[in-house]
Amino acid sequence: MARTGQVIPTASPAHGRRPGGGAAAARVALWAPFTRRARRELLFCLAAIPLGFCLFLVPYWIAGPALAVALLAPAYDSTWVAAVAAILAVLLLVALATRVARGLGAVHRRLAARLADERVTPPPPLPPGRGVAGRLGAGLRDGPGWRAAAYQLLKLPLAVLEAYAAFLWVAGLVNLSYPFWWGLFRNHPPGVTLDPVPAALPFPGRLFPVATFAGTFAAFAAGAAMLLAAPWVAGAVVSADRRLLRRLLGPGTLAQRVRDLEHTRALAVDDAAARLRQVERDLHDGAQIRLATMAMQLGMAREKLDGEGDPLEVRQARELVDEAHRAAKDALAELRDLVRGIHPPVLDNGLADALATLAAGSGIPVALTCDLPRRPTPAIETIAYFCAAELLANAAKHSHASRVTVQVVERDGELVLAVGDDGAGGADPAAGSGLAGLAQRVRTVDGRLEVASPPGGPTTVTAVLPLRA
Amino acid sequence: MTPGAAAAPLRVVIAEDAALFREGLVRLLSERGHRVCAAVADGQALLAAVAAHRPDVAVVDVRMPPTHTDEGLRAALELRRDRPGTGVLVFSQYIETRYAARLLAGNAAGVGYLLKDRVADVAEFVDALARVAAGGTALDPEVVGQLLGASRNADDLAALTPREREVLALMGEGRSNAGIASALVVTTGVVEKHVASIFGKLRLPPAEGDNRRVLAVLRYLRS
Numbered sequence: 001m002a003r004t005g006q007v008i009p010t011a012s013p014a015h016g017r018r019p020g021g022g023a024a025a026a027r028v029a030l031w032a033p034f035t036r037r038a039r040r041e042l043l044f045c046l047a048a049i050p051l052g053f054c055l056f057l058v059p060y061w062i063a064g065p066a067l068a069v070a071l072l073a074p075a076y077d078s079t080w081v082a083a084v085a086a087i088l089a090v091l092l093l094v095a096l097a098t099r100v101a102r103g104l105g106a107v108h109r110r111l112a113a114r115l116a117d118e119r120v121t122p123p124p125p126l127p128p129g130r131g132v133a134g135r136l137g138a139g140l141r142d143g144p145g146w147r148a149a150a151y152q153l154l155k156l157p158l159a160v161l162e163a164y165a166a167f168l169w170v171a172g173l174v175n176l177s178y179p180f181w182w183g184l185f186r187n188h189p190p191g192v193t194l195d196p197v198p199a200a201l202p203f204p205g206r207l208f209p210v211a212t213f214a215g216t217f218a219a220f221a222a223g224a225a226m227l228l229a230a231p232w233v234a235g236a237v238v239s240a241d242r243r244l245l246r247r248l249l250g251p252g253t254l255a256q257r258v259r260d261l262e263h264t265r266a267l268a269v270d271d272a273a274a275r276l277r278q279v280e281r282d283l284h285d286g287a288q289i290r291l292a293t294m295a296m297q298l299g300m301a302r303e304k305l306d307g308e309g310d311p312l313e314v315r316q317a318r319e320l321v322d323e324a325h326r327a328a329k330d331a332l333a334e335l336r337d338l339v340r341g342i343h344p345p346v347l348d349n350g351l352a353d354a355l356a357t358l359a360a361g362s363g364i365p366v367a368l369t370c371d372l373p374r375r376p377t378p379a380i381e382t383i384a385y386f387c388a389a390e391l392l393a394n395a396a397k398h399s400h401a402s403r404v405t406v407q408v409v410e411r412d413g414e415l416v417l418a419v420g421d422d423g424a425g426g427a428d429p430a431a432g433s434g435l436a437g438l439a440q441r442v443r444t445v446d447g448r449l450e451v452a453s454p455p456g457g458p459t460t461v462t463a464v465l466p467l468r469a
Numbered sequence: 470m471t472p473g474a475a476a477a478p479l480r481v482v483i484a485e486d487a488a489l490f491r492e493g494l495v496r497l498l499s500e501r502g503h504r505v506c507a508a509v510a511d512g513q514a515l516l517a518a519v520a521a522h523r524p525d526v527a528v529v530d531v532r533m534p535p536t537h538t539d540e541g542l543r544a545a546l547e548l549r550r551d552r553p554g555t556g557v558l559v560f561s562q563y564i565e566t567r568y569a570a571r572l573l574a575g576n577a578a579g580v581g582y583l584l585k586d587r588v589a590d591v592a593e594f595v596d597a598l599a600r601v602a603a604g605g606t607a608l609d610p611e612v613v614g615q616l617l618g619a620s621r622n623a624d625d626l627a628a629l630t631p632r633e634r635e636v637l638a639l640m641g642e643g644r645s646n647a648g649i650a651s652a653l654v655v656t657t658g659v660v661e662k663h664v665a666s667i668f669g670k671l672r673l674p675p676a677e678g679d680n681r682r683v684l685a686v687l688r689y690l691r692s
Binding site: 288290293296298299313327 | 487489491493494496497537562585586588589590591592605
């Protein structure tokens with residue numbers, strides 16, 4: 001399924017514009033500032049001010065100290081310190097630029113999903129590089145990272161426009177209020193001359209003086225005009241921002257998407273083949289050999305019973321039947337485990353039941369919360385279940401944790417599975433653990449795996465999956 | 470009561486990585502009066518044990534550590550090359566026609582390839598083992614069935630009567646005329662007539678001895 005940015009029509013800030021009559025159009029125009037969408041777009045514009053200006057500077061904060069040294073060192077006649085610091089600053093910037101830009105892009109995406117109804121699928125994660133050079137190279141070749149950096153740059157002029165839209169709102173409201181408080185503060189005795197009160201114009205920085213009560217109506221009129229114009233300005237700017245978001249913070253061009261899908265398809269096929277091989281091996285080394293042993297024991301027992309009825313042989317035959325009986329039970333238990341490993345039957349009842357069964361069987365106490373208003377598709381449920389199973393097994397094996405939490409919620413139209421423990425931490429997906437395999441399996445459905453596991457703990461592994469695959 | 474035990478006791482080396490099944494085999498053969506010189510769990514240990522004990526026959530699982538692919542088969546081929554006097558019974562949970570072809574390449578003397586399932590019929594299994602130890606052949610009906618199915622001489626095979634096809638399959642398994650007669654509950658004379666008819670229809674040269682018959686049949690089936 002195509003999961004590039006969904007387009008929600010936004011040409012006009014007002015919903016439900018019906019054909020028919022200037023009266024209806026006028027009502028829509030008048031009502032525009034008071035719709036839910038207008039409110040959300042105002043909030044988006046307000047948020048753009050700190051985000052656009054401050055986040056833009058983040059890369060400079062990182063390289064800042066080195067940059068400062070580079071600029072200050074010549075004053076102290078130490079050219080080589082300046083050179084080293086300058087190189088360090090450039091290296092830091094280059095090495096971190098795409099990574100930082102990706103992180104900031106995630107913030108922008110989340111904000112857009114919350115306030116602008118723009119759900120943009122994140123780009124595929126940065127491919128891991130080996131060693132310092134590999135990581136540097138991966139960062140430099142990171143197309144989505146550079147696109148995210150371009151977004152930060154273009155966001156700066158956009159943020160200025162968004163700030164203007166927010167200004168129209170706020171200043172418009174202030175202007176509207178002039179006639180109401182004028183009487184309260186201007187009840188001075190006759191003959192006293194007061195300075196005029198400045199009122200805002202739609203042009204930032206320009207003010208006009210209001211000296212009389214009649215003048216407040218001019219301010220009121222200007223405020224009303226600004227307020228009526230604000231949602232249209234905000235709508236236009238936000239719409240441009242959304243277009244930019246989709247273009248620059250999404251999964252990228254079709255060609256890139258195809259490359260990514262080819263990669264994840266290869267992962268999915270490999271994963272399926274590996275699982276089949278594992279099932280074959282489990283059967284071959286488990287149930288199959290137990291059944292062969294059982295057939296052998298029963299064959300021997302039959303031969304003994306075919307004899308003269310010698311009490312010794314009958315007793316031996318009974319022992320053999322006992323052993324065969326045990327082998328049959330073992331084979332059944334193994335088949336049951338294997339079946340559960342292929343597809344746990346309880347999963348048909350839903351993820352909550354399956355996870356509850358899983359939690360009950362865990363060696364460490366598990367606190368489970370599962371809150372899914374909508375049921376994901378079976379493939380997603382299966383992946384989520386096996387993620388939880390593997391993460392619980394990891395926690396039991398490696399973390400020495402005393403308790404584990406498993407949390408499943410729906411957030412921004414995605415399934416979020418978080419497994420946390422209070423154990424030793426230090427889990428590293430790059431260290432060839434099961435986490436890397438898990439991340440690959442999650443990627444096959446455009447999901448992602450986030451690991452937070454500082455040495456000393458605690459560990460939280462979060463799998464984010466689409467609701468349908 | 471145990472027909473296998475009446476013959477000379479065999480000296481056997483077993484290579485099988487599943488401990489439960491290995492112990493079962495040791496017990497089964499010991500109870501029948503045969504001597505299990507060594508029971509090992511991988512191909513290298515098998516070669517060492519055969520060199521040390523010089524058994525009459527080795528029972529070899531195909532899939533064993535370390536790679537769990539075909540190390541048993543490779544060890545078996547090595548034994549066939551280096552110790553032609555030792556019978557090799559490859560004992561596996563699945564049948565691969567190509568494995569059978571490699572085992573039988575050139576010479577079907579003292580070689581067997583059976584499914585592990587066959588151990589359920591203890592007497593037949595021990596018979597097959599004795600046959601291989603004595604330089605004969607024991608092929609699983611599955612092997613023969615696959616070869617029959619895969620044979621390119623379908624027209625000639627179609628000329629055989631159903632009874633003749635049964636006899637051909639049993640010949641391929643390595644049975645003597647007497648063995649075939651008892652399996653089909655007929656007299657040896659009837660079997661001889663069938664065999665002559667098969668050899669005639671398939672244009673196979675008549676041959677003496679069990680394994681030469683097997684070879685002739687297999688060569689025909691593979692050609």
